[in-house]
Amino acid sequence: MKMENMAKGDEVSNQQIIFRDFVTGFPKESDMILSSSKIRLEVLEGSKAILVKNLYLSCDPYLRSRMNRIPPGYIPSFTPGSPLQGFGVSKIIDSGHPEFKEGELVWGVTGWEEYSLLTLIDGDKLSTLFKIKYTDVPLSFYTGLLGMAGFSAYAGFHEMCAPKKGDYVYVSAASGGVGQLVGQFAKLMGCYVVGSAGSNEKVNLLKNKFGYDEAFNYKEEYDLNEALKRYFPEGIDIYFENVGGKMLDAVLPNMRDHGRIVVCGMISQYNLEKPEGVHNLFSILVKRVRMEGFMVFEHYHLYPQFLELTHQYIKEGKIFYVEDTVEGLEKGPEALIGLFTGSNIGKQVVVVAHE
Structure with missing residues (x-):
C-alpha cells in the first residue's frame, strides 16, 4: 500500500x-x-x-x-x-x-x-x-503514543490525578492505547502501579514490557472487590478509569481517603442499551473521593510540552509502546x-x- x-x-x-x-x-x-x-x-x-x-x-x-x-x-x-x-x-x-x-x-x-x-x-x-x-x-x-491516546494518558494522569511519588495507582484496560502509557507515566513518578486486562498474554505484557508492579486478568477473578483488596491492601490513591460498570463498583470501596478517580472512558458500557448501575457511590462521600471526567481536547494547549517530554522518553528507552x-x-x-x-x-x- x-x-x-x-x-x-x-x-x-x-x-x-x-x-x-x-x-x-x-x-x-x-x-x-x-x-x-x-x-x-x-x-x-x-x-x-x-x-x-x-x-x-x-x-x-x-x-x-x-x-x-x-x-x-x-x-x-x-x-x-x-x-x-x-x-x-x-x-x-x-x-x-x-x-x-x-x-x-x-x-x-x-x-x-x-x-x-x-x-x-x-x-x-x-x-x-x-x-x-x-x-x-x-x-x-x-x-x-504521540497522538490522542498518549496525550490522553499524559493529561489525564498528570493534570487530573495530582499524582505524587509513592501513590498507589490502579489502571483498568491497562494494555490498551491509553492504559499502557498511564502505568509507565506513573512508574516514572515513583508510584506503585497495578493494571488489569482481559487475558494472561496482556497481563504478562503489563508486567514484563510496561513495568507494572502487578497485573491481573479480570476475567479470572470471581470477585473484583476481593481482587483489589489483594493487590491494594492499603487502598487505592488514584484510579484511572477506562472500564466503568462492575469494575468501578469494585474500585469505590477500595479507594483511600481523599483518593482521585479520573474517568477517561467506560468501554464496558458502550454497547449496552441500559447502562449498569453503580451501587457503592456512598464511598465517594465517606472517603472524600474526587471523581472527575475529562476531555482531551480541553488540554490541547499542553500538547507541545507532552510531545517534548514523551519524545525524550522514547529516545532514552524509558517508554515502550x-x-x-x-x-x-x-x-x-x-x-x-x-x-x-x-x-x-x-x-x-x-x-x-x-x-
Whole structure:
C-alpha cells in the first residue's frame, strides 16, 4: 500500500468506510460499508480546505458512542451514508490554508477513507490538525503514543490525578492505547502501579514490557472487590478509569481517603442499551473521593510540552509502546469491533497507506 504517484488535479478513486445507520447494542461489521467514490486531488481556488492522503487510522472505543442516534454530547454522531471519522495520520496533498503546506505530515481527526478534504473551523477543537514534528519515530505513533491516546494518558494522569511519588495507582484496560502509557507515566513518578486486562498474554505484557508492579486478568477473578483488596491492601490513591460498570463498583470501596478517580472512558458500557448501575457511590462521600471526567481536547494547549517530554522518553528507552496493526482500509470495521471483544494487543491501528 505504497502511496501512488498521482499528480495534483487528477481524479482518482477514493475508497471509504461508510457508516450505514445508527446502531443499537453491539456493532457489527455490516454497520460499516466499504465503498468507493471519486475525488479530485486539488483544493478549489480560494478555499482554505486541506486535502490529505490518509496513512494511518486510529481505532478508539469512543467511536462507538458516535454510532448512536442521540449524540454523546461532546461530539456529534456519525452521519448515515457518510464516512466514519476518527484520529489519523495524514500527508497533505494540497492546501488552501495559509498555515499548512503540501507535503507536510499531520495528525488529527480525518475520514475513514483514502483521501479526505478537511476544513479547519476556528474554535472547534475536533477539527484541530497538529503538524508532525518528529519523524525519527514510526509515523503510526501519532495515532497513539504521540497522538490522542498518549496525550490522553499524559493529561489525564498528570493534570487530573495530582499524582505524587509513592501513590498507589490502579489502571483498568491497562494494555490498551491509553492504559499502557498511564502505568509507565506513573512508574516514572515513583508510584506503585497495578493494571488489569482481559487475558494472561496482556497481563504478562503489563508486567514484563510496561513495568507494572502487578497485573491481573479480570476475567479470572470471581470477585473484583476481593481482587483489589489483594493487590491494594492499603487502598487505592488514584484510579484511572477506562472500564466503568462492575469494575468501578469494585474500585469505590477500595479507594483511600481523599483518593482521585479520573474517568477517561467506560468501554464496558458502550454497547449496552441500559447502562449498569453503580451501587457503592456512598464511598465517594465517606472517603472524600474526587471523581472527575475529562476531555482531551480541553488540554490541547499542553500538547507541545507532552510531545517534548514523551519524545525524550522514547529516545532514552524509558517508554515502550505496543501496536496491533492491520493492513488495508477494508480491515477497519473488523479492527474497530475487535476493541469490544479484547482481540487487540496494544494500540489498534489501521494502515491505509505507507508514506
